Amino acid sequence: DAGVIQSPRHEVTEMGQEVTLRCKPISGHNSLFWYRQTMMRGLELLIYFNNNVPIDDSGMPEDRFSAKMPNASFSTLKIQPSEPRDSAVYFCASTKTGSYEQYFGPGTRLTVT
Amino acid sequence: DAKTTQPNSMESNEEEPVHLPCNHSTISGTDYIHWYRQLPSQGPEYVIHGLTSNVNNRMASLAIAEDRKSSTLILHRATLRDAAVYYCILVVSGGSNYKLTFGKGTLLTVNP
Numbered sequence: 001d002a003g004v005i006q007s008p009r010h011e012v013t014e015m016g017q018e019v020t021l022r023c024k025p026i027s028g029h030n031s032l033f034w035y036r037q038t039m040m041r042g043l044e045l046l047i048y049f050n051n052n053v054p055i056d057d058s059g060m061p062e063d064r065f066s067a068k069m070p071n072a073s074f075s076t077l078k079i080q081p082s083e084p085r086d087s088a089v090y091f092c093a094s095t096k097t098g099s100y101e102q103y104f105g106p107g108t109r110l111t112v113t
Numbered sequence: 114d115a116k117t118t119q120p121n122s123m124e125s126n127e128e129e130p131v132h133l134p135c136n137h138s139t140i141s142g143t144d145y146i147h148w149y150r151q152l153p154s155q156g157p158e159y160v161i162h163g164l165t166s167n168v169n170n171r172m173a174s175l176a177i178a179e180d181r182k183s184s185t186l187i188l189h190r191a192t193l194r195d196a197a198v199y200y201c202i203l204v205v206s207g208g209s210n211y212k213l214t215f216g217k218g219t220l221l222t223v224n225p
Binding site for chain 2: 056101104105106107
């Protein structure tokens with residue numbers, strides 16, 4: 001299995017631009033999580049989906065952030081417009097019902113200048 | 114949410130055992146104790162979890178105090194590859210969804 005796949009691995013953009021991060025969960029997994037990691041705040045859960053439905057988005061910082069999961073094999077996290085304080089590493093993770101083990105992707109390092 | 118307390122950092126020598134402590138004095142009866150670790154420049158990875166009894170797997174052992182207010186992750190022979198941040202996390206059991214709330218973890222340094 002290829003594991004959780006995230007793209008791009010690195011993204012550098014200017015303030016005000018739209019950024020889209022992508023995630024492909026492990027096949028057969030029905031829960032997907034988006035996390036953000038910064039030095040100041042550590043690892044934070046942004047949103048998670050179960051069977052493609054958003055269950056808890058209380059961690060999404062503000063309306064500039066949105067996430068979708070159109071099917072079981074793909075999810076996006078969009079930031080529009082981006083700001084320098086959004087600079088962080090964004091991780092996607094997946095798991096399946098009944099399993100307590102979350103599998104994390106390699107992350108996307110976002111830099112907003 | 115029940116909180117965990119871990120030392121900020123620990124140091125070990127290669128091929129020696131490492132005991133990583135975690136305090137969770139407000140743990141509830143339905144909370145599982147999970148450990149994840151994050152190697153440099155990688156996403157976190159699952160290490161082990163338990164409820165009441167001690168647990169062993171190929172990566173580590175988890176020793177849980179009888180009152181469940183503390184636990185210890187044991188790496189039996191540390192290698193350089195074990196240098197990472199180790200997170201102790203309480204997870205509510207049951208249901209099909211669960212959230213991981215990461216604290217600051219313990220930065221483990223392994224000396225050659």
